[in-house]
């Protein structure tokens with residue numbers, strides 16, 4: 001079974017002051033270069049989800065797909081864009097990862113693919129809440145795209161509002177694997193703590 005992945009880079013990065021968050025440098029590589037390097041060995045094909053002029057990503061050598069629903073509707077629309085691309089390419093399953101999370105697990109796809117339920121999400125352990133879903137990191141059955149499109153057209157925006165209705169499976173990973181970079185302070189922390 002072939003797996004493909006979408007890198008979600010379609011946000012506005014407002015907490016970072018705008019622009020493409022994935023282009024921020026962390027050490028000698030940008031966030032998105034780190035994400036590409038980490039996901040590529042885990043799947044058969046990778047597509048980038050971003051809005052605006054796609055030619056600004058030409059140097060990355062990946063196909064680029066934009067959101068097809070509204071203006072900045074959130075990552076669920078990026079997952080739909082990835083699913084539509086996956087369907088065109090003949091893939092049955094799609095992995096999603098976020099462009100602002102440079103150190104996600106190297107065994108992400110292996111772990112998520114152990115479950116054959118239509119939606120499988122990564123989660124991290126939490127002493128109080130038990131687990132915290134990381135809903136931009138998931139494995140999605142591409143055939144769900146028609147239902148997802150309908151939900152987005154109905155105004156659904158929160159990923160888990162939709163995934164819980166699909167009977168999501170949560171897979172627990174180690175606590176610090178999904179540190180994501182939202183603010184300049186996060187980037188400074190990552191420069192000190194992430195390799």
Ligand SMILES: Nc1nc2c(ncn2[C@@H]2O[C@H](COP(=O)(O)OP(=O)(O)OP(=O)(O)O)[C@@H](O)[C@H]2O)c(=O)[nH]1
Pocket residue numbers: 008009010011012013014015016021049050067071072073074075076077078079097098099100136182
């Ligand atoms: N396709 C798509 N992806 C999005 C959208 N908004 C956020 N994302 C992606 O979802 C992930 C988490 O994004 P956030 O950090 O919550 O949002 P952001 O827009 O990147 O940053 P803020 O504006 O600071 O919240 C990142 O990979 C974003 O690129 C959107 O409207 N469309």
